[in-house]
Amino acid sequence: MSTILEANKVRKSYGNKFMKNEVLKGIDLSIEKGEFVSIMGASGSGKTTLLNVLSSIDKVSQGTIHIEDQEITGKKEKKLAEFRKHHLGFIFQDYNLLDTLTVKENILLPLSISNAPKREAIDRFLMVAKELGIDDIQNKYPNEISGGQKQRTSAARAFIHEPSIIFADEPTGALDSKSASDLLNKLSELNEKRKSTIVMVTHDPVAASYCSRVIFIKDGQIYTELNKGNQTRQSMLKDIMKTQGVLGGVQYEY
Numbered sequence: 001m002s003t004i005l006e007a008n009k010v011r012k013s014y015g016n017k018f019m020k021n022e023v024l025k026g027i028d029l030s031i032e033k034g035e036f037v038s039i040m041g042a043s044g045s046g047k048t049t050l051l052n053v054l055s056s057i058d059k060v061s062q063g064t065i066h067i068e069d070q071e072i073t074g075k076k077e078k079k080l081a082e083f084r085k086h087h088l089g090f091i092f093q094d095y096n097l098l099d100t101l102t103v104k105e106n107i108l109l110p111l112s113i114s115n116a117p118k119r120e121a122i123d124r125f126l127m128v129a130k131e132l133g134i135d136d137i138q139n140k141y142p143n144e145i146s147g148g149q150k151q152r153t154s155a156a157r158a159f160i161h162e163p164s165i166i167f168a169d170e171p172t173g174a175l176d177s178k179s180a181s182d183l184l185n186k187l188s189e190l191n192e193k194r195k196s197t198i199v200m201v202t203h204d205p206v207a208a209s210y211c212s213r214v215i216f217i218k219d220g221q222i223y224t225e226l227n228k229g230n231q232t233r234q235s236m237l238k239d240i241m242k243t244q245g246v247l248g249g250v251q252y253e254y
Contacts (some may be wrong), residue, residue, distance in 0.1 A: 003034040004164060004197050005054065008065035012049055023049045026063070027219040030143045031165075034195040036188065038208040040240070041217035043248065048169065050217060055088060055167040056080055068164050075112045085114055089158030089166040093173040095150040097142045101128050103153050104129070104138040110161040128156045129195075148179025152186060159190060168200040172207050205244060209237040216248055 004134060007140040012024040023046045031037055052058035056072050064073045069089060075083060089110075090096075092158040097106045104125060129135040130153045137145055141200075145153070151171060157168045172180035188210050190196050200211065208214045210233065216223045226243060228236045 002033065003030050004033040004035075004068060005029075005031040005199070006064075006066045007054060007065050007247045010053060010065065011061045012046075012053055012101070013061045014245070023220050024060075027220075027222060029054075029215070029222065030201060031197065032238065033197055034191070035213060036191040036211045038196045038201070038211040038214045039199065039217060040203065040205075040208055040214055041223075042109075046220040047217045047219045048202050051167055051199065052167055053057050054199065055090065055165075056084060065074075085110070086161070087164040089161070089163040090167040091151070091154050091158045091166065091171045093170040095142070095147075095154045095174075096155060097143050097150060097157075102139050102141055103134060103145065106142070106153055106161055107138075107156045109157060116161075123196070124160050124162075125156075131190060132156045132159075133182075137154075146179065147175050148182055151175060151183050152181070155183065155187065156191075159196065160196070161197075162194070165197045165199060168198060169202060170202055172202065172204060177206075180204075180207065205237055205240040208240050209233045214240055214243075216243055216247060223247060 007027055007029040010027040011019050011022065012026055013022045017020050019123045027050065039050060049058065059228065060073050064071055066072070070083065072080065072083060085165050107129065108121055108125055111124065126135065129138060132155055134149055134152050134156060137149055142150055155171070172183060184207055187198060192199055200207070202208050212228050214226045216225065224243060226236070226239050
């Protein structure tokens with residue numbers, strides 16, 4: 001396996017020198033190509049800030065981040081926008097779909113922006129919409145479909161341009177348990193089939209149990225990590241909940 005993302009001594013602070021809040025305190029992290037990684041931690045632990053700096057949504061205060069051997073921390077905004085367009089995909093908790101576009105048009109957006117040939121764009125659309133089970137709703141608008149369908153549309157949009165990494169921020173946060181497990185099963189399938197690299201922030205141990213590795217953040221530092229290896233999802237879920245208990249996070253009963 002080759003390393004696709006490398007973060008070294010990453011720090012992130014907010015405020016000024018008189019009132020400084022250090023959220024990330026020197027994080028070292030590497031992610032391999034094709035991994036499905038979850039980042040977990042209690043509220044205020046820095047997990048969302050970490051996702052934001054890794055995905056170039058926010059800038060680090062110190063340290064470096066490399067994706068596909070390119071240092072993104074030093075890039076100017078225009079170069080960064082270009083890099084994002086080709087290399088990164090995003091799935092947000094609140095879907096971020098455009099209400100005036102159909103499901104199909106929303107999914108095709110990344111290819112429209114990068115001026116992909118029309119035939120290629122349609123072929124890719126048909127493939128990803130079928131994989132995510134939303135080809136039958138392609139002409140509907142976001143206000144005509146369920147939350148689960150919206151999130152699978154959002155996932156299809158993230159996958160369509162075959163980015164190097166897909167960043168997912170609490171992708172199941174607004175979904176009921178059935179829609180959440182449907183989405184997570186689809187993400188797992190795409191991770192396996194396409195060897196897509198997915199980095200997901202979640203507070204939900206059930207969602208994290210679908211991942212191959214779970215990284216726990218506490219007070220802006222990596223506290224520990226779990227590797228699934230050959231264990232079942234149920235066994236992984238128990239380990240995650242045990243670690244959360246030690247961390248002082250929420251105790252889950254399932």
